[in-house]
Amino acid sequence: MHIVALLSGGKDSCYNLVHCAENGHVLVAAASLGPALGREEIDSYMYQTVGQDAIELVAQALGVPLYRRVIAGSALAQGSEYGSRKANVSQSSSSGIVGDETEDLYQLLLTVKDEHPEIEGVSVGAILSNYQRVRVEHVCRRLSLTVLCYLWQRDQRELLSEMICAGVDAVLIKVAGIGLLPKHLGMTLKEMEPTLQNLNDLYGSHICGEGGEYETLTLDCPVFKRRIQLHKTEVVIHSFSDIGPVAYLRILNGTLAEKDQGDMDTAIIVPSLLDPSSQMIVSASPAVDFPHPTILADYKEQNMPINQHHSIRSKQECWVSISNVQVEDVADLSIENECAGCWRITQSKLAEHFLDISHISHVNVYLSSMDHFPHLNAVMYKIFGTSPPTRACVGVDLLPPNRVRLDIIAFSQSNLQDRRALHVQSLSYWAPANIGPYSQSVTVRERMFVSGQIGLQPGSMTFPSPRSISLETALALQHTRKIASAMSEILGPSRLGRETVQRAILWLPDANDIGTVGAAWRLSTESYGLQPTGLIVGVKQLPRDALVEAQLLYSIGMESDDSDADENESLTQTRGKHRKERGTAWSTFWEDEYYQVGWEVLASGGTSCALVTFKRNPRNNSDSPRGFAVSSRSTGTSEKFL
Incomplete structure (x- = not known):
């Protein structure tokens, strides 16, 4: 089917696209939600907002048009369910919650669907977040779109290793977990894998950052037509802590570079059908x-x-x-x-x-x-x-x-x-x-x-x-x-x-x-x-x-x-x-x-x-x-x- 990528620019949303392609789906557009102009990072329950200054580069690397919308709502409905359980509630725009940030996604995908009526599915990089998955599915159900979420419930240690082996080149652009420091910003997944596994062993931290421990920006992956090169960045300290400071990387300058054909010929590991x-x-x-x-x-x-x-x-x-x-x-x-x-x-x-x-x-x-x-x-x-x-x-x-x-x-x-x-x-x-x-x-x-x-x-x-x-x-x-x-x-x-x-x-x-x-x-x-x-x-x-x-x-x-x-x-x-x-x-x-x-x-x-x-x-x-x-x-x- 023809699909749109719900794009944060991170490793998960990009690697899910790799599996979408492996399963025969065709990417035609990308969509992203971010903070208002002048704000680089907000605490959103739903969306990764850090790295928005490089999201255009990611879409260009994918070779598809990017549709963007500002997050105007907030997390009004913070429970495990979203929408009404009552009988006879129509699956239309009225079944959302007015003012919730989930409805910004509805409006964004509605715009994309108007521009690309051939789109039938949405690629989402959720691994463990029921909160995010439930809301994306609610929106897509109202728009008659199928959610493609191939990373869902994957073992994180195994998944991170697969990403690295598949040629996903992503760098940390935010740290907010115990044992992660500003010095780790800009380091690649391959460089960070031993540290992330060690933190998981010591503290139970999520290896893929599902607990908000870190966020990434993808510079290259098998579905990119060109790769991203960062030329100038700046570390921003959001809050100080001896064990888990919050800091992020501001992208000041980046460009696209051509890829060798060999960079695109990577074997993708598909999980075994049977355990x-x-x-x-x-x-x-x-x-x-x-x-x-x-x-x-x-x-x-x-x-x-x-x-x-x-x-x-x-x-x-x-x-x-x-x-x-x-x-x-x-x-x-x-x-x-x-x-x-x-x-x-x-x-x-x-x-x-x-x-x-x-x-x-x-x-x-x-x-x-x-x-x-x-x-x-x-x-x-x-x-x-x-x-x-x-x-x-x-x-x-x-x-x-x-x-x-x-x-x-x-x-x-x-x-x-x-x-x-x-x-x-x-x-x-x-x-x-x-x-x-x-x-x-x-x-x-x-x-x-x-x-x-x-x-x-x-x-x-x-x-x-x-x-x-x-x-x-x-x-x-x-x-x-x-x-x-x-x-x-x-x-x-x-x-x-x-x-x-x-x-x-x-x-x-x-x-x-x-x-x-x-x-x-x-x-x-x-x-x-x-x-x-x-x-x-x-x-x-x-x-x-x-x-x-x-x-x-x-x-x-x-x-x-x-x-x-x-x-x-x-x-x-x-x-x-x-x-x-x-x-x-x-x-x-x-x-x-x-x-x-x-x-x-x-x-x-x-x-x-x-x-x-x-x-x-x-x-x-x-x-x-x-x-x-x-x-x-x-x-x-x-x-x-x-």
Whole structure:
């Protein structure tokens, strides 16, 4: 796609452009925000303002026009979210916050887009700053632009080394961290790498300066057509300190110089698609013995009731579950109107608990056909603003004429201060972007919900070729791990590394893949010392015709789980009266040292239908099943884990 660079002139914004080019994107313009004339450095929460006296040189070195705008606003909204979470807020200029410095970026990119209507994406050099990423994504969403953020969540020690090896020649132009002194100004990354690594070892300083320890000016990199030469600079001391003075470099004179062809022929290191754990899963999962239910051998054709459900509501402690939400009379309704009707019913049921859409943590969506997926998204865009819930969506045989069914889990307290969301809409090497109206993860108190993940390559949002069930399963599970880890970092040091898998559903359209997927799940969990408490569920179709989808719930130990049921399980069971139809059924059962699982599927001419599942702990003598039930056609019993 054609892109504009959000340019600070530093190493990160320039090196991200290197990866944009590596992924086939074409740079056509650069955009930069800076202080008003006569001011060299301001404390902006969003933008690097030092080095603006050389930003024209950087744009010229890139060979593209530069669009500039003065930062007129200030950091009015300093929270982790930006914009409204209220329903039906249009994604337009009115959904910003008047007077916030984020809106200066909106106006700048709006100007660039008017001048270059072919632009579809924005290059951003964010590595760890959720504050910056969230605001850039909010602006770009309103302008229908895709954010390209290939440095996101990269290991900083590894990343700095890659930059140097790739030929990024950047110098320090500001120091503001412990152990960094004015004498370091003007030194290159290569010269500073040992010092930066040492400061990280001693004090935990960010090697790439993500904590504001230092800022840089790029003099050359592989995408520069010419290199920058600095002829005259001046050191300015902003504030004195024996351990961490704040000082910056004023650029008084610089010019452009031609580059040798050899300077442009540099190999770019692209991160490996799989981390070591995932590589182990791909190579080892086919050899791992995993119980494979003999479905056909256990198949029994018999007359069984298939129940036309009613929606089921339940509440336990601070959680509300609303299951089997669907429109009763769908005659002559378009698919979008049917989706909207499901959400109106959900809102009505929530209101009975004095809740609204903003209290929803997670939603499961069941569609009769994945052709309805775009219509579902279109409706959800009109309902959810900033920080939407997590979501898993699968295709099943709903009882005609219904095409949509919802299950939701909501947090029942009006005070949502304990709620945090991770909604990354940028393309990166980290995990797939959630460009749709749902978050990768939502955490409320001790529960961390993760959206259903499929085995996409994050950088391109495509499946690996050739298709492979073991590879896509490893990728889907890797995505959930990375998302959980990133969410733990947002929650703070006291929560970092405390996330543990509490429940998992592995949605699978092909029963022949059960053995491979089950083995991959076991390897994934055992490598982290966890018990493989996952369930494989058969469905008709997954988004994008994925081979597997992983949906996980984590516990993060934010509170004692003593208030929950045994083994940290919360369970609600409800039953109702239902209309009966004729159908067929097959069932199976298997167990191992960790758990016992049984299920029954009811069918009436379709390829998938009602699924009832349960878990028993072999060491527990209780006869009552515990676990959950997922309805893919209809069911009379709802057993939900919360």
